[in-house]
Amino acid sequence: MSVQENLTHIKKELPKNVTLVAVSKTKPNEAILEAYEAGQRVFGENKIQEMTDKWEALPKDIEWHMIGHVQRNKVKYMAPFVSLIHGVDSLKLLKEINKQAKKNDRIISCLLQMHIAKESTKFGMDETEIKSLISSEEFKQMENVKVIGLMGMATFTENEAQIKEEFSTLASLFNLLKESNPTTEKIDLQVLSMGMSGDYKIAIKSGSNMVRIGSSIFGARNYS
Template sequence: MSIAERLEGVRQEIRMAAVKAGRNPDEVRLVAVSKTRPGADVIQAFRAGQTLFGENYVQEFTAKTAEVPDPVEWHFIGHLQSNKVKYIAGLVNMIHSVDRLSLAEEISRQWGRINETCNILVQVNVSGETTKSGTTSEDAINLVRAASLLPNIRVAGLMTMPPFFDDPTAARPYFAELKRLFTMIAAEEIPGVEMKELSMGMSGDFEAAIQEGATLVRIGTAIFGERG
């Protein structure tokens, strides 16, 4: 099956999940996770109508941007070290994985050098797993407040990665908790914060994430096939 065929299948599943949840399918955007994939795969997906791609590794991402001439929208979705921020400044439209104030400060600093603003999502470790990045549910609002004061970033929402389950519906309470935090923070009406994005759900559990309000679902394997 080609990338274009898999992509169309994923889009249909997203639409059906949104309709089933009583939502407008246009509210849910697909982030095609292209990590470890060659630039040629991104180009194929772009030609099939996919414009938004997510990358996890700075070195791989910067090399790939040179391979892909098409006007794609790049999001950085992986764990990000502060000393690597300078390499992606101006190349990504959004960073999903901001889990500490020092990282937000460095993003603001680097985007300030090019006189641009970066959209960020605060990553929340809802499950409390020690193997996962993210601020705690309790500290999320404090990080949003502090980040909102930085001049060259815009807080646009939240992101999480739940534990892996064989049963995708088991992840739903974690998505519901992120939505609860999202709603609580939005109600604070913090100046400079526009809570509009919930990045949650991957190839195995995106339907449950959409039921709980996801606006960005991060899907790689179902589009590009198993990684070699």
């Protein structure tokens, strides 16, 4: 099936309240344009340099989401244009995003990443770290970032019960934080980003309203 056919098929399955981030990492501009022509406007990349090159070359109404692990020294390259940073896993990183957003006279939306997987290779904070970041004086003084939700990645496993349990942990924290943090200029918890090609259906049932799907749209990735 073509990119457009895959995209149409997936969009039909998604509830209206779920945002689809088409994960275009390692994919050529032609494939992104094919999805763009089918109406897709939100794309996710995991390398800042690759995303910046694509931003420069492709239509300007595309929303670029940074979905990978972020190195602080590279934030400056995406600060002029990035729409949403999914993987904020420390106060230090948030400070750098705030600094670079200020230089570009922007407020950058961010998701805090929680470590929910059993794999140690995944990034993210635990519940205590997320709560302490949100309540910290340093965060309260940042004027150029806005935390709009949480993100997490489940363990890469065939065990659906485990995946469900991990997603439920994140959804519970999201609901708890939403109740205890009234909306301000700094924080407005609306987005729960969880679920990828292999597990997005479980994620949606667990409360996700943003899914990151790549291979089911674009086919297998080319890392050569």
